[in-house]
Amino acid sequence: MKANIILRSSAILIAAGLVAASCGDDDGDSSEDTTAATAVEEASADTAATEDTAAEEPDAATADCAVGETDGNLAIYNWAEYIDQEELDAFAAEYDISVTMDTYDSNEAMQPIISAGNSGFDLIGPSDYMVTILTAAGSVQALNQAAIPNMANLLPEFTDLAYDPGNQYSAPYQWGTTGMALNTSVVGADYEPTWGLIFDPELAGEFSGQITLLNDPRETMGAALKYLGYSLNTTSEEELAEATDLVSAARDNLAAFDTDQADELLVSGETVIAHGYSGDMFVQFLDADDPSEYVYFVPKEGGARWVDTIAIPFDAPHPCSAHTFINWLLSGEHGAALSNWNYYSTPNAAALDLLDEDLVLFLTDPSLVVGGVESLEQFVDTGDFEINYSDAFIEAKG
């Protein structure tokens, strides 16, 4: 019996060893990721240096594909409910190949699966910051621009973003913002479009207990930083401390820190001001009894913009089918079909005229971003400073 116990505990020790080993691996990878990511960012201005990085990774060579060429059945790995099955069927019929789509629930769940290799997928749908991480790790291949002539359809503001300058590794195909939604029947039509509605004790006091902030360290600290006039990617401890005090003080007027239900609480009348994502808000507004009562905007101080892209894993079995699908998706017709189905905005200039009428207002109205496009920022990976954001948010929540 004693021997048994010893053996069992040694088994546990082995298990612990395995855990430690795999964690160690992870750490190693991620620190490499971040250093390489910063390296890529620093080099982004200098195209020659970027080409050097590409040359070092043989996997990053572009696939030799013609426009519209297919080389086998397509396997897509994407967010759930992002591309309409009917669209996939239409593509399959047009090119006479089969298309399967599998889904993940976060960038972080997808990344290790693709980076490990042999995933079997031809296309993935990483968000902006994840493209940087995947590129640095050599997990996605450079796109053969010649095979994707529809890249020309992209609005100019989406052709040279910091996460992937020149869209060398990814094609943006959906975007949205994080901003503020109001119930105008309570707040009134002559509100001032400012984050102060949440953070200024005087403005917010009027709606005390009817305000929600997102339950997300980067998003919520980011909103406070924007209100203070700082970058939402700041790595200054003083600026972050100021934002922490601001969120902490705003707590008195909050109903909750809520991400999943923020939109539903607003439309059900439990709250009147909500910090939230554009697409989620629009879906709820269209479902409300009177959609005209609600507005969504990015306050004048600015806010966060996310861009979802489509990219090809380094070891995709059918890169030519993948290029053809990207080109197909970036056409005006299919870009619009996508937005009409998932209510996210499109970066595709050719698609703008084809959007459903009741969506046009939501998806293209320039007044949605009060401070103009320049006031929007993408979140970037701050590396080791990321933990400061988590800590600050925990402190602010009390």
Add this chain to the structure above:
Amino acid sequence: MRGTVKLSRATRAGMSVNAVAVYLFLYAPIILLVVFSFSNHRNVGQWGGFTFDWYREFGDNESLRRALWVSIKVAVWSTLISVVLGTLSALALERFTFRGQKVFDGLLYLPIIIPDVTMAVMMLLFFSEALDVVNGVFGLAWTKGIETITISHIAFNISFVSIVVRARLQGMDDTLEQAAMDLYATRWRTFRYVTLPQIAPGIAGGALLAVTLSLDDVVVTQFSAGPGATTLPVYVFGLIRRGVTPLINATSVIMLAISIVLILLSLLLQRTSGSGFIGRGRGEPEDQNSPSISQKETP
């Protein structure tokens, strides 16, 4: 003495309150889930009148139905294989002695002890490397898929099945097996007509556990899946990102119904197993008697 203990009125009242509380705790969320799956409102938690729409939508939603089908296939195959392997390893550990037995015994607990995420990362690396080797040596183009999910589920299910079956074996008197062998039954016949009928409820329990674990698993599945192999729980997790609608309730109710059918089936099996349903086998009359009579005659 049993049954004659007098409980004070207060104790009895307290116990029934406790019983009600326990059942409420266990079943109130499930009842709510079922009720709101019939709600005619996009938001879960808001009642908008009775409707079957969400079930209709489940039927119309090809992705969901495909995911359910993948889940069922994986659950059935991984259960069948892990039940055979788990039972064999339980027998080996309990009825034989061999070199390295204790190490094997200890290692068998590993998949139960280690966290899901660790197991998932191990599977991810294993399949990635293994496919490199296999594809390289044989010139194939295999990718991950239903098969790799099934293998990873077998990997953790073996341990659970083996533990349940072993518990049954440990509680079993081996004099019956010795008696059978005294009467010149071969090892196979002893196993087939004496051991197997007695451990059948343990096997059924282990199988049920395996099916449940396989249907439930998200983390390991996600990391060992490939194209065309999204299971229902993985898909549902993805759906939640766009807001929880009663469609997810309806899906959960359907999974719940499948689980309940499985449990009822296993209860039924366990009831009939007392009269030797496995021993009856090919319908030979003496088989029918041997296990059941011997069971009844053991005091």
